[in-house]
Amino acid sequence: MKDATSQPVIEAKGLNLVFQTADGPVQALKDVNLAINQGDFVSFIGPSGCGKTTFLRAIAALEHPTGGTLTVNGMTPDEARRKRAYGYVFQAAGLYPWRTIAGNVRLPLEIMGFSRAEQDERTEAVLDLVELKGFGKKFPWQLSGGMQQRASIARALAFDADILLMDEPFGALDEIVRDRLNEELLKLWARTGKTIGFVTHSIPEAVYLSTRIVVMSPRPGRITDVIDSPLPKERPLDIRDSREFIEIAHRVREGLRAGHHDD
Amino acid sequence: MSRALPVLTVLAGIVVLWYAAAVLMNATWVHDQAERAGTTVTWAEVIPQTMTQDRPLLPPPHQVGAELWQGLFGQAVTSKRSLVYHAYVTFKGTMMGFGLGIVAGVLLAMAIVRFRVMDMSVMPWAIISQTVPIVALAPMILTLSSQLGLEGRDLPKAIIAAYLSFFPVLVSMVKGLRSPDQMQLDLLKTYGAGETATFLKLRLPASMPYFFASLKVAVAASLVGTIVGELPTGAIEGLGARMLIGSQFGEPLIMWAALFAAAILAGLLILVVGFVERAARKRMGVPL
Helix, strand or coil: CCCCCCCCCEEEEEEEEEEEECCEEEEEEEEEEEEECCCCEEEEECCCCCCHHHHHHHHCCCCCCCEEEEEECCECHHHHHHCCCEEEECCCCCCCCCCCHHHHHHHHHHHHCCCHHHHHHHHHHHHHHCCCCCCCCCCHHHCCHHHHHHHHHHHHHCCCCCEEEEECCCCCCCHHHHHHHHHHHHHHHHHHCCEEEEEECCHHHHHHHCCEEEEEECCCCEEEEEEECCCCCCCCHHHHHCHHHHHHHHHHHHHHHHHHHCC | CCCHHHHHHHHHHHHHHHHHHHHHHHHHHHHHHHHHCCCCCCHHHHHHHHCCCCCCCCCCHHHHHHHHHHHHHCCCCCCCCCHHHHHHHHHHHHHHHHHHHHHHHHHHHHHHHHCHHHHHHHHHHHHHHCCCCHHHHHHHHHHHHHHCCCCCCHHHHHHHHHHHHHHHHHHHHHHHHCCCCHHHHHHHHHCCCCHHHHHHHHHHHHHHHHHHHHHHHHHHHHHHHHHHHHCCCCCCCCHHHHHHHHHHCCCHHHHHHHHHHHHHHHHHHHHHHHHHHHHHHHHCCCCC
16 A cells, blocks of 8 residues: 555546537536545446546546646646556447457557566456456457456456546446446455546445445536445445435435536 | 359349340341342241351350350460460459559558548549549550550559559548547557557457458459450450450450450459458457
């Protein structure tokens, strides 16, 4: 662990982001202030257009803020990317159909110039971590949607970044698969101690996974509530029937509704 | 068998129509002969005579078949009368043009995808190039190359063939290199991948299905280009030259046999390209 406990891993101060579109400027993020600490599991929840994905993309330097400051490990997002600070998981698994599962996991390692031996070693280790041991030689089309998404998580973990950014990674999967992957993701988080930023629009998913829930609202995209979860780190699936869980879910729903009244 | 049946039915239909047309067209000559001799002929006498003429207007299938057989297997393959020899000359030209066309098409597509300026300047000209009739252009290329002191017809023929075959490759490769979606490009960005890595790891492999699909069109276009390159006067080798000789010396059988030899060559080339495509798809993990 780093001695960065005093300094947040991700810090946004007065962050603004305006897109120039054909219909004129669109304020995607307005005055966003947020600090994410080492080892946090932070969910971003809100209706579409609230800027949750934009914020995640700004952290990954895929979008560039037009105002305010944003630091990742104390650096600009661009510098942090060069230091391999984060792995990114998209909504679609986006595996290359012409590569095997192992070949897909190896992709970032090839680009980053790891040695062949280390590529093999790391690929095997992360496939094991997402419980895809023995599937390395399969092609993506031979795997179910849930398994493909696990492979894409393995790909994001392969180069051992401290931060994992996930943009609705389970949004396209059915609920049973989703529950299982949520459970596995928590286990993986506990084992690796990574800092996770997770975009979702499912309230139960956000409450079940997170140590902090960031509620956002649209037009302009902004943070309306930040909830620190009192749930323990160990979370069996049936924790979702507990009183605390229902109370937090209620507060998230209230937050979403309040944001909605504004327009 | 269920797949062969419709094809054979159509083939049988064509053969029947062909015989009917041969009888009608060749009958004119029989009637003329009879008139000159001052006799009259019945249709029962006409029909056999339309099947065996030396210079029929339209040779019936069996005559073309016999001439083709004679041309392919009736003499040493090195003979100037052997269709195998002429087909080989045409094949050589086709392959040179095909190779040249692939190289030109792929390189241009790479430049067009990479540089916006190329997209705006080269692409319209590539499209315009295909509107110029190759029959008009071929003699110019031949004349020009002999002016430049180039021996033989190999290179100009290859250029003419490449002129036709680069275009399908270019269009498909531009589409293929641009096929990766934004998410896939973003993913590579998060790895800090540069232009070269993006090209080699993503754009190039993603374009392969488009590339192989274009090869079948390109190889056929290349064959047509080569034959056109063999047509202008002076050519003595190749299926195109054979066709021209047949037509100029009033030997329709030679012309038709060369035509069918060209069709067989085209079929074989497309078959081979298909095999290569299948092998490549298998290597890239595509379910067959």
